[in-house]
Amino acid sequence: QTVLNxxxxxxxxLKDQESKRTHSRSKLQNSSFPxxxxxxxxxxxxxISSYLTLVTLIxxxxxxxxxxxxxxxxxxPPSSHPTATxxxxxxxxxxxxxxxxxxxxxxxxxxxxxxxxxxxxAGVPSTALPTPNDLCLSLxxxxxxxxxxxxxxxxxxxxxxxxxxxxxxxxxxxxHYLEEKLILSTAKDLSTAKDNGHxxxxxxxxxxxxxxxxxxxxxxxRLGRSLGTHLIVGVNSDESIxxxxxxxxxxxxxxxxxxxxxxxxxxxxPGCPYVMNSEYLDYVIKKFKVDxxxxxxxxxxxxxxxxxAAAKAKGKYQTIPRTEGVSTxxxxxxxxxxxxxxxxxxxxxxxxxxxxxxVREKSIVLGQQSKFLTTSRMLRxxxxxxxxxxxxxxxxxxxxxxxxxxCGHVAILKEAKMRGDYLxxxxxxxxxxxxxxGSNLPLMNLHERVLSVxxxxxxxxxxxxxxxxxxxxxxxxxxxSEVVHGSRSDNMGHQQTYAERYHVPRHLGIFTLINSPxxxxxxxxxxxxxxxxETFQAKFDRKSQQEIEYYNEKYGTIFEQNCS
Numbered sequence: 001q002t003v004l005n006x007x008x009x010x011x012x013x014l015k016d017q018e019s020k021r022t023h024s025r026s027k028l029q030n031s032s033f034p035x036x037x038x039x040x041x042x043x044x045x046x047x048i049s050s051y052l053t054l055v056t057l058i059x060x061x062x063x064x065x066x067x068x069x070x071x072x073x074x075x076x077p078p079s080s081h082p083t084a085t086x087x088x089x090x091x092x093x094x095x096x097x098x099x100x101x102x103x104x105x106x107x108x109x110x111x112x113x114x115x116x117x118x119x120x121x122a123g124v125p126s127t128a129l130p131t132p133n134d135l136c137l138s139l140x141x142x143x144x145x146x147x148x149x150x151x152x153x154x155x156x157x158x159x160x161x162x163x164x165x166x167x168x169x170x171x172x173x174x175x176h177y178l179e180e181k182l183i184l185s186t187a188k189d190l191s192t193a194k195d196n197g198h199x200x201x202x203x204x205x206x207x208x209x210x211x212x213x214x215x216x217x218x219x220x221x222r223l224g225r226s227l228g229t230h231l232i233v234g235v236n237s238d239e240s241i242x243x244x245x246x247x248x249x250x251x252x253x254x255x256x257x258x259x260x261x262x263x264x265x266x267x268x269x270p271g272c273p274y275v276m277n278s279e280y281l282d283y284v285i286k287k288f289k290v291d292x293x294x295x296x297x298x299x300x301x302x303x304x305x306x307x308x309a310a311a312k313a314k315g316k317y318q319t320i321p322r323t324e325g326v327s328t329x330x331x332x333x334x335x336x337x338x339x340x341x342x343x344x345x346x347x348x349x350x351x352x353x354x355x356x357x358x359v360r361e362k363s364i365v366l367g368q369q370s371k372f373l374t375t376s377r378m379l380r381x382x383x384x385x386x387x388x389x390x391x392x393x394x395x396x397x398x399x400x401x402x403x404x405x406x407c408g409h410v411a412i413l414k415e416a417k418m419r420g421d422y423l424x425x426x427x428x429x430x431x432x433x434x435x436x437x438g439s440n441l442p443l444m445n446l447h448e449r450v451l452s453v454x455x456x457x458x459x460x461x462x463x464x465x466x467x468x469x470x471x472x473x474x475x476x477x478x479x480x481s482e483v484v485h486g487s488r489s490d491n492m493g494h495q496q497t498y499a500e501r502y503h504v505p506r507h508l509g510i511f512t513l514i515n516s517p518x519x520x521x522x523x524x525x526x527x528x529x530x531x532x533x534e535t536f537q538a539k540f541d542r543k544s545q546q547e548i549e550y551y552n553e554k555y556g557t558i559f560e561q562n563c564s
Contacts, residue, residue, distance in 0.1 A: 099140060103132035111135070169373060177377075202228030205290040207272045209236045211248040212331060212525070213258040214405070215382075215448060216323040218455035221264035222381065223320040224294040232288050233265050234272030244274040244302050246539060249332075249528055254407045254520065261410035263457035275302055278310045285316070296322040325372030326448070331404070332536055334443050335529050374447035382454040386461055389422040389479060397480045399426030399466050401433045403442040403490060405452035408520035412486040415517055417458040424478060425459050426466030436468070437491055470504050481510065488516035490523070 102108055112132045119129055130138075206224045210217050210233075225231040235256055241248045248255070252270065260268050269288070273280060284290055293311040297319045300307040311317040389395050398416045402409055402425070417423045427449055433442045442449065446465060453462050467474060470483060483505035485498070498506070498513075505511035529536050 099133065099136050102136040102140075108132045108136060201230050203230045203232060203289050203291050204228040204294050205232045205234065205284060205288065205292070206294045207234035207236065207269075207276070209241050209245075209248055209274070210255050210259055211241070211250050212328050212404075213250075213255065213262075214326060214328065214331060214444075215451035215455055216326040218262050218264060218382075218451070219323040219378075220296060220320060221262055222455075225264050225266075227294060227318060227320070228291065230266050231264060232267045232269060232290065233259050234269040234284070235259055236274045237271045240272075240274040246535070249525065249536075250407075257407040257410055261407075261414070261456050261458065263455060275305070275307050276310055278313075281310045281314065281316075285314075290316070292316055292318050294318050294320055296320055298322050325370065330371070331443065332529070332539075335526065336533065336537060337440070370445050370448055372448060374451070378451070379454075382451050389460070391479075393422045394420035394481045395422045395424060395479050396420035397424045397426065397463075397470075397475075397478065397483050398485065399428065399463070399470075400485075401428050401437065401442055401490065402449050402453050403433065403444055404522050404525060405444075405449065405456075406520060406522070406525065408488070408490075408516070408518040409453075410456060410458070411518035411520075412488075412514075412516050413456055413458045415486075415514055416484050417460075419484060419512070419514070420482060422460045423458060424461050424463055424480070425453050426463040427453060428468060429465040432468050469501055472504055475504065475508070475510075480505075482512060483510055484512045484514050486514060486516040488519065488521060490521045 109132060112130070112135055115135070116129050120126065204224050204227055206221065208217070221231060221233065235252070238248060238252050250258075256268060256270055259265055267288070269284070276284075281293070293308065293316050295308055295317070306312070308317055396416055396419050398413070413423065413425065427446065428436075430442055430446050444452070450462055450464055453459055463478070474480070475483075483502060485502070498511075502511050
């Protein structure tokens with residue numbers, strides 16, 4: 001009813017405008033309304049119907065304003081306040097003015113002239129040629145229709161994709177949960193079988209290269225140990241690794257230090273061959289009283305031979321699920337991105353004070369590329385056995401980034417633990433690390449670094465997203481007795497300043513700078529990859545393809561679509 005009431009009001013306004021125009025429009029008297037083709041979209045609902053009615057009414061009023069002027073409509077009573085009728089009329093007139101401006105512009109006239117030439121050449125009668133007014137009106141209606149469609153339906157495929165990605169994530173978490181339950185069930189079966197035999201502890205043996213050891217390896221140790229009561233880990237020698245899959249990035253001692261520092265490992269055997277034959281397996285079983293040999297559920301084939309064929313033949317082989325979302329290949333890939341230009345950057349444009357545009361570069365934090373799904377359950381599993389410090393205990397606090405957790409970190413944490421009874425390790429957030437270290441660091445995000453530190457046997461508790469500057473409130477809340485820091489740092493050439501960061505513990509006389517027992521740091525890893533970048537790039541490409549095939553076989557097309 002409001003729209004119908006607006007017609008006479010609109011007609012009056014149009015009459016006033018018509019007298020002021022210098023260019024008259026084509027009159028359409030004694031002819032039917034011109035046919036205007038609108039893009040048809042499938043839209044339902046009261047809102048869309050109202051919109052189409054409004055567009056149609058605007059078109060009608062615009063093209064027939066002259067004809068409407070011949071009729072007399074009762075005018076609405078004047079009012080001091082704007083009404084719905086007057087507002088609707090002003091909307092029609094404003095659109096009419098805009099369309100008149102567009103149709104009378106030089107660009108439109110040229111475009112219509114060329115269109116007429118094309119249509120006449122195609123055989124269209126001159127009486128059916130569109131006017132500038134018709135062309136502008138059609139374009140105006142088309143643009144509005146497309147905009148309405150975009151806002152209502154344009155992002156539907158994005159929402160559907162996000163919904164599918166979330167469903168996949170939840171499905172993967174459910175798979176992990178069921179795999180954990182299956183492991184616990186298997187552990188009970190193995191324990192029962194052991195009790196029915198000669199009883200005693202169930203001893204588990206795992207082996208591997210553990211090059212650039214990370215929290216995925218630590219989780220494998222945790223899963224392996226859950227199948228028994230005592231975990232023995234064999235570390236492959238440099239020589240055997242080199243023969244089978246190329247030289248490792250870390251040497252024997254560095255890899256041994258990392259495995260020995262994991263709290264889920266009870267015993268370490270150095271110098272294990274990469275491929276175990278029957279003779280060596282018999283030696284391990286007899287000397288270490290091994291009940292079962294454990295490995296991940298991904299195949300391990302060297303020169304067409306199964307590495308664990310001998311263990312399977314003896315009925316001593318069990319599998320554990322692979323820790324998805326992390327691998328040495330993934331971490332090497334992040335480091336390769338950094339070493340290609342040291343700063344992997346993206347470009348962004350901004351205007352300076354003079355108005356000129358300039359390119360502003362910003363670094364990509366490589367830790368954000370992680371695909372690992374960190375759950376509170378995983379954090380609880382890694383935190384198993386943690387207890388609060390007692391009042392009489394000497395609590396030592398040590399903070400840092402702990403990026404790419406390595407043997408240098410293990411050595412300094414062991415040294416820090418020896419200074420007290422309880423060691424709390426603070427782990428800085430991603431933004432703090434990037435601000436202080438620059439480049440594309442951290443290589444591993446906060447959750448990954450938390451799990452790595454929690455897996456160290458010398459750590460009693462961690463402070464997640466620890467403040468960079470230690471405050472009196474923090475010292476009192478955590479009952480800190482001593483704050484320590486190592487003499488070496490992974491700060492990649494940035495100058496270390498402790499004046500503000502450790503001002504409070506220095507003032508209280510509880511700050512100690514301890515000598516780092518190891519000279520190993522993050523720069524060593526980066527330099528080694530830079531030195532053999534082509535070799536590591538080829539190995540990365542090959543391993544990445546193997547991982548894609550593994551996940552495609554496990555999750556099928558859904559995983560492949562999510563990755564793309």
